[in-house]
Amino acid sequence: MTGVNRGLDGVAVAETRLSTMDGEAGELIIGGFPVEELADNATFEETLYLFFRGRLPDAEELSAFRSDLAECRAIGDEVLAVLRRAAEEEKPAMDALRMGAAAANLGTEDGDPEADALRVVAAFPTIVAAYWRYRVGEEPIEPDPDLGHAANYLYMLTGERPDERAVRGLETYLNAVVDHGLNASTFTARVVVSTESDVVSAATAAVGTLKGPLHGGAPGPVLDMLKEIHESGDPEAYVREKLEADERLMGFGHRIYRVRDPRAAVLEAAAEQFYDDDDDFFETITDFEDVAVDLLAEYKPDRDLETNVEFYTAALLHGVGVPQELFPATFGIARVGGWMAHALEQLEDNRLIRPESRYTGERGRSWTPIGER
Ligand code: ACO
Numbered sequence: 576m577t578g579v580n581r582g583l584d585g586v587a588v589a590e591t592r593l594s595t596m597d598g599e600a601g602e603l604i605i606g607g608f609p610v611e612e613l614a615d616n617a618t619f620e621e622t623l624y625l626f627f628r629g630r631l632p633d634a635e636e637l638s639a640f641r642s643d644l645a646e647c648r649a650i651g652d653e654v655l656a657v658l659r660r661a662a663e664e665e666k667p668a669m670d671a672l673r674m675g676a677a678a679a680n681l682g683t684e685d686g687d688p689e690a691d692a693l694r695v696v697a698a699f700p701t702i703v704a705a706y707w708r709y710r711v712g713e714e715p716i717e718p719d720p721d722l723g724h725a726a727n728y729l730y731m732l733t734g735e736r737p738d739e740r741a742v743r744g745l746e747t748y749l750n751a752v753v754d755h756g757l758n759a760s761t762f763t764a765r766v767v768v769s770t771e772s773d774v775v776s777a778a779t780a781a782v783g784t785l786k787g788p789l790h791g792g793a794p795g796p797v798l799d800m801l802k803e804i805h806e807s808g809d810p811e812a813y814v815r816e817k818l819e820a821d822e823r824l825m826g827f828g829h830r831i832y833r834v835r836d837p838r839a840a841v842l843e844a845a846a847e848q849f850y851d852d853d854d855d856f857f858e859t860i861t862d863f864e865d866v867a868v869d870l871l872a873e874y875k876p877d878r879d880l881e882t883n884v885e886f887y888t889a890a891l892l893h894g895v896g897v898p899q900e901l902f903p904a905t906f907g908i909a910r911v912g913g914w915m916a917h918a919l920e921q922l923e924d925n926r927l928i929r930p931e932s933r934y935t936g937e938r939g940r941s942w943t944p945i946g947e948r
Pocket residue numbers: 582788789790791793822823824825826827828829830831875878880883884885
């Protein structure tokens with residue numbers, strides 16, 4: 576073995592028909608559609624169907640799929656007990672999602688991967704919403720089978736039927752981030768099923784990967800940053816301070832994109848509708864983006880650091896009314912569709928994913944009995 580590829584840049588370990596991106600051109604294709612087209616038009620159920628079955632459903636197929644998904648939303652009392660405990664201990668939502676997904680009996684009796692995958696996708700919003708209800712001192716709200724996936728999530732958070740604008744905003748978000756090539760959490764999911772483990776385990780492991788700030792944990796800090804700048808009115812001072820302290824600016828930079836992440840434009844357009852003309856928060860956001868990109872170019876001239884998906888995720892989810900603490904878990908509610916579709920794809924033509932490491936430890940040590948160390 577020769578060198579080590581830290582971070583596996585540029586290494587392809589799977590073929591996929593689910594999504595692909597061009598990091599130089601700033602293009603993202605999901606299920607054959609440009610992200611802009613899918614995000615703005617599809618319901619999340621249509622995107623899931625596209626992922627699980629390889630094509631868009633007709634009206635009858637969509638209605639049956641919606642019912643199948645809605646039937647799998649409920650979670651048992653034992654899961655609620657775990658979530659209540661997580662909320663009482665103020666565990667982050669991603670920990671609660673991991674704990675809830677692990678505690679839920681999501682695997683079907685015959686272990687059919689596609690049926691299990693559907694159950695996982697259906698249960699995620701219920702787990703997150705139940706945790707949230709406990710966090711705010713309320714009882715969980717039972718899922719409403721008459722509502723679509725996105726609308727029902729918002730309903731379970733508040734107990735109120737969401738308006739069309741909020742539902743459309745959330746669906747745009749879920750569609751835009753459902754999949755993104757072999758990102759770290761999707762890779763995790765594929766590694767897990769490549770051992771012939773199961774899709775529920777894959778989802779649980781992937782939640783742990785998504786949690787980190789270099790992946791799905793950025794939008795909460797982005798919103799904090801935006802609020803701080805909105806108050807201070809001085810984006811430049813903020814950015815200079817961060818970059819001079821060699822800190823990373825959340826919501827900027829990407830392993831693949833050298834230009835602005837195409838999802839940023841989709842989410843920006845969706846977010847804008849939630850901020851009235853007399854609300855200057857949105858102006859703060861767009862002004863800050865310009866200042867940040869210019870200063871990143873000044874401080875890191877050798878890098879192409881542009882806006883990533885998480886920047887406008889914060890603006891959109893805040894506009895839709897999703898609590899900030901739930902931003903990463905809401906990302907999980909979207910991305911689990913991609914994880915599950917990738918897991919099923921991996922199983923179609925599986926080969927154990929097993930890279931290598933280069934040993935840098937010692938050799939030839941001789942054992943010293945404990946009393947002589
Ligand atoms: N702010 C300041 N500097 C940055 C940033 C940033 N946001 N992103 C990268 N850099 C710098 C690094 O410090 C490094 O500089 P150096 O070579 O002088 O040390 C250089 O750019 C390259 O950084 P890498 O870590 O090699 O780039 P990588 O491709 O691994 O990073 C990542 C991608 C993790 C997204 C990074 O840009 C980052 O940390 N961004 C901030 C966090 C964030 O927004 N996360 C959400 C990512 S989007 C998603 O996963 C859905």
